[in-house]
Amino acid sequence: MRPVILHHIASLASLAGPAGYRRSADMRDVSPLHDASIVIVDGHIHWVGRSTELDRATAPDAEELDCTGMTVLPGFVDCHTHAMFAGSRHDEFAMRASGRSYQDIAEAGGGILSTVRATRTASKRELKRTTARRLDAMMEHGTTTVEVKSGYGLSETDELKMLEALHELRQEHLATVVPTFLGAHAVPPEFAGNPGGYLDLLITRLLPYAARKGLSDTCDVFCESGYFSVEQTRRLLTTARSLGLKVRLHADQLNQIGASALGVELGAISVDHLECIDAAGIARLRGSSTAGVLLPGASFFLGGPYAPARDLIDQGIPVAIATNFNPGSCMSFSMPLMMTIACTQMRMSPEEALTASTINAAAVLGLADRVGSIEVGKAADIIVLDAPSYRSVAYEFGVNLVRRVIKNGVLLEFP
Numbered sequence: 204m205r206p207v208i209l210h211h212i213a214s215l216a217s218l219a220g221p222a223g224y225r226r227s228a229d230m231r232d233v234s235p236l237h238d239a240s241i242v243i244v245d246g247h248i249h250w251v252g253r254s255t256e257l258d259r260a261t262a263p264d265a266e267e268l269d270c271t272g273m274t275v276l277p278g279f280v281d282c283h284t285h286a287m288f289a290g291s292r293h294d295e296f297a298m299r300a301s302g303r304s305y306q307d308i309a310e311a312g313g314g315i316l317s318t319v320r321a322t323r324t325a326s327k328r329e330l331k332r333t334t335a336r337r338l339d340a341m342m343e344h345g346t347t348t349v350e351v352k353s354g355y356g357l358s359e360t361d362e363l364k365m366l367e368a369l370h371e372l373r374q375e376h377l378a379t380v381v382p383t384f385l386g387a388h389a390v391p392p393e394f395a396g397n398p399g400g401y402l403d404l405l406i407t408r409l410l411p412y413a414a415r416k417g418l419s420d421t422c423d424v425f426c427e428s429g430y431f432s433v434e435q436t437r438r439l440l441t442t443a444r445s446l447g448l449k450v451r452l453h454a455d456q457l458n459q460i461g462a463s464a465l466g467v468e469l470g471a472i473s474v475d476h477l478e479c480i481d482a483a484g485i486a487r488l489r490g491s492s493t494a495g496v497l498l499p500g501a502s503f504f505l506g507g508p509y510a511p512a513r514d515l516i517d518q519g520i521p522v523a524i525a526t527n528f529n530p531g532s533c534m535s536f537s538m539p540l541m542m543t544i545a546c547t548q549m550r551m552s553p554e555e556a557l558t559a560s561t562i563n564a565a566a567v568l569g570l571a572d573r574v575g576s577i578e579v580g581k582a583a584d585i586i587v588l589d590a591p592s593y594r595s596v597a598y599e600f601g602v603n604l605v606r607r608v609i610k611n612g613v614l615l616e617f618p
């Protein structure tokens with residue numbers, strides 16, 4: 204593999220620091236450097252420093268990228284997506300524009316279940332093809348690590364189809380793909396009025412099979428009224444933990460039913476959403492090992508409310524942001540757009556938004572020792588943006604500033 208040298212970088216935010224969560228004021232330190240250079244050898248970061256100290260002899264025959272006037276960042280880590288799905292819900296978008304709520308639409312047979320119908324019809328090959336195209340586009344927008352959840356199959360056959368498709372994509376696609384089992388995304392029509400019966404299927408068959416086959420090392424649940432109760436969620440996630448899986452929860456999005464409290468009780472990796480978390484919920488998170496994953500795109504697309512990012516950060520809770528890319532509540536995979544919304548609507552600083560989109564998101568996925576910052580020894584997942592400062596990433600919104608993407612040391616070419 205040919206070495207790569209990036210030199211004369213106008214604005215480098217390396218996010219150098221401990222290989223784990225950054226909290227409170229540490230979220231505002233992105234380790235900026237001006238007129239910087241990076242040397243990449245064998246897919247890893249070999250050296251980072253000032254251009255005046257660059258020693259080209261350490262990387263003979265390197266491909267050189269002149270980054271004058273450019274910003275360089277670690278590749279974004281999107282730690283919460285539903286990027287594998289079939290169909291499109293543009294008609295529901297029009298319904299919502301005319302005043303119907305997300306819950307109204309779900310009750311009328313739309314919502315998650317309409318994507319479930321389309322995903323069940325699609326073959327594994329078709330799901331892989333469409334998801335690979337989305338992953339390509341995500342990389343083109345600077346995302347180099349992507350978590351993708353199952354949860355649009357909701358039957359034994361179709362959940363396994365999704366998990367196997369993700370497992371294959373994980374081996375075949377250049378992006379780092381992290382699959383999460385979300386069999387408890389909604390109660391499928393076959394079990395309408397009998398969520399306990401569906402949970403039995405998940406607990407006795409799907410979850411043990413997925414764990415045994417190594418299809419996912421994490422189990423997630425949509426814990427909301429109308430979906431899965433706290434008690435049902437506890438039952439499923441306790442089983443997941445006993446099988447050695449990590450657990451995460453969709454928590455406190457539409458209502459406050461105690462989902463984030465359950466996450467703390469179970470030692471969840473993260474509680475995601477938190478639009479409706481209250482002061483008591485925040486107090487419980489404080490001092491726990493559970494991170495908050497905020498999804499500003501969903502609030503923006505559904506018309507608010509937003510998670511209390513300011514309180515969470517100020518109280519020392521590690522915060523990550525993600526797209527929640529999905530056909531119902533956020534049909535965008537742009538991490539920079541999420542950063543803009545986080546800054547304008549949730550009062551996060553550009554530095555906090557960047558930390559939340561890189562190293563903290565990597566920590567949620569257990570990958571903070573490999574990606575999420577530009578430091579010697581880490582994988583060379585690096586993006587080059589046509590922007591004078593890392594602050595421009597959130598500031599210049601609705602445009603793709605990414606010009607070059609380096610994944611594991613490979614300089615990608617886009618059509």
Ligand SMILES: [Zn+2]
Pocket residue numbers: 283284285453527
């Ligand atoms: Zn989600």
